Amino acid sequence: MGLTNDDYLFFKNVFENAGALDRITSFVNTTDDPPVERLLVPDMALTAAEYFAVEENKNVLVLLTDMTLYADALSIVSNRMDQIPSKDSMPGSLYSDLARLYEKAVQFPEGGSITIIAVTTLSGGDITHAIPDNTGYITEGQLFLRRDTDIGKVIIDPFRSLSRLKQLVIGKKTREDHPQVMNASIRLYADAANAKTKLENGFDLTDYDERTIKFAKNYSEKLLAIDINIDIDEMTNTAWDLLNSHFSVSEIGIKAELVEKYGNRNGN
Template sequence: METLQFKKIHTRLVQLTKATCTLEATGVGNEEMAFVDGKSAQIVKINGRLVTLQVFEGTEGIKTDAEVIFLGKAPSLKVSDELGGRFFNAYGQPIDGKYVPQGKEVEIGGPSINPVRRKQPFDLIETGIAGIDLNNTLLAGQKIPFFTDTDQPYNAVIALVALRSNADRIILGGIGLSNDDYLYFKNLFVNADMPEKIIGFINTTDNPTLERLLIPDMALAAAEHFAIEKNEKVLVLLTDMTMYCDALSIVSNRMDQIPSKDSMPGSLYSDLARIYERSVQLHSGGSITIISVTTISEGDITHAIPDNTGYITEGQLFLRRDTEIGKVIIDPFRSLSRLKQLVIGKQTREDHPQVMNAAIRLYADAANAKTKLENGFDLSDYDKRTLKFAKEYAQQLLAIDINVNITKMLDIAWTLFRLNFQPEELGIRKKYIDQYWEKAAKVDEEDTMTDENMNPANTSFKQRNKIEAKWQ
């Protein structure tokens, strides 16, 4: 613990709320840490001599004559290779029963990397999930959230993405995790092929709510060390950012700030941008990719949290359960990766953009046919074929439990085209029809699910079974 010797002690609080306290003090700075009656706190507002601190454990039991000791620095983390394979709390303290790692101490929550040090993202991230790789291809250095209802297996999905990716380092920022979810991540990552490349910063529902505000900055401080100092490709997973925003709202409301839309603070956009804008592709080759989860109540995409998030990030991935096949899919209509055009058809096979567009158009035609059917209209032969295609497309490509590489995804799509349509119905360039129509191998569902189809970046068959059990 930080030594408290020779620290000035204040003993007069002028205001107390359930989450904050205010006192007169000088010589302190924004975001500086302190102890209030032994409880961890952080400065959130300075107005002349009046200093307001958020008390992470809440102010219950604190009296107006409580001792306040300022530590003279913002929250910090000691960064080094010793972080690898470890789990920490919101203050960077070990929670895995092992030694305290040593290293260079850096303050968390710093500014994003200078634009002159940035490079346009260029590196493909392959996940084995066709709803991502085929339709919403990801790049290293990108920032993108999963939008999902609370009943979807989002933690299992981002764990799957992490373990299949070609990242050098995976950093989990667990925000408001249940104990079951924490143990799920821990057991899954500890038993991964390379557990030393995984780091976790965890806040559970048993921990103080306001500690959630530290988790993203802790994760990103570690990420910047490995990306900048080690030139590593770092993947940061943040789940659940709705919990983070709720904690922001608590502090804002307790400070009597006027709430904005949906009871969120007026600074919500800036608070989220400060986190997401720390994703980066560096000229040196290192990168920070941020994949987050934003849970949405009753699918309300207009809520302030997803609404602001969508403005900041480079697209979104939308999880939903397809009742037709009984599986969770990446919704092709509500998902978007704004950077995919930088790699599809360039780092992937040349027919990728044409196949992607044709498949989604046919899937949309199937949605129109389903509406006609529900309203009692007769279906044409084309309508019936699009419905058959849509079911097979969801079953063999959109479902999150499918694990194949991008080339195999394209081959499967061509097979589905060939089984249901004539070449002229696809709207695909003739040169690709000539090249791939007859070559498309017939691939059944069992073949797409075999371990032989998994590329080296994917999870082992044993790990995959654990993940699938999570989302059943």
């Protein structure tokens, strides 16, 4: 929706080079096309997904990008219809309009499923804007992407990303140490953010502060960067390596039996 010609060709070339064009159904609206057509694209894509999921028992992934431009088209149409605008000039029905699409994600008992990845860009980086705000209330979870100036890459921001269903699988479908490794890593990553604030305000850093900053940089490079593609066990092992290389056992704060079982793989 609202793709520039460059972006359209990028998607097309990526799919061609991956040899995946025969498995993809695309509905494309470019910036040259009327904005009102953007309102039709998600429904057409999801209708095609429903056919393959219900009739063919396929597992279908639906990529909707960019929902911000979809919502902008909603705003244009509603304003032309003289509807009273709501927050950020969006129509008052924005929540329902988005929910109607997002809530078509489903897994059928007899097979077949629809998974939706909806990409939403932030207007001026404002996460409180009506579009990401409503999206955050509807969807199961969000990955918040931002550029990390320390490593010069786009990373998944652990503070603004969330999953409402992770408690159903983490430590159950995944390894038992996964929850504690995750919590310890994010706590230390938060300490690094506090240390950076101290540095920016001219305060002296302690040895612990300096180690948290180094940890945060390595954590971003090896785990949070979006070009990282490793399985869940390798991810957890990498986190252990980072924790062990920067902190003592007491600073990590993970149960002793888990440290003994998983944290001493290299005899540390």
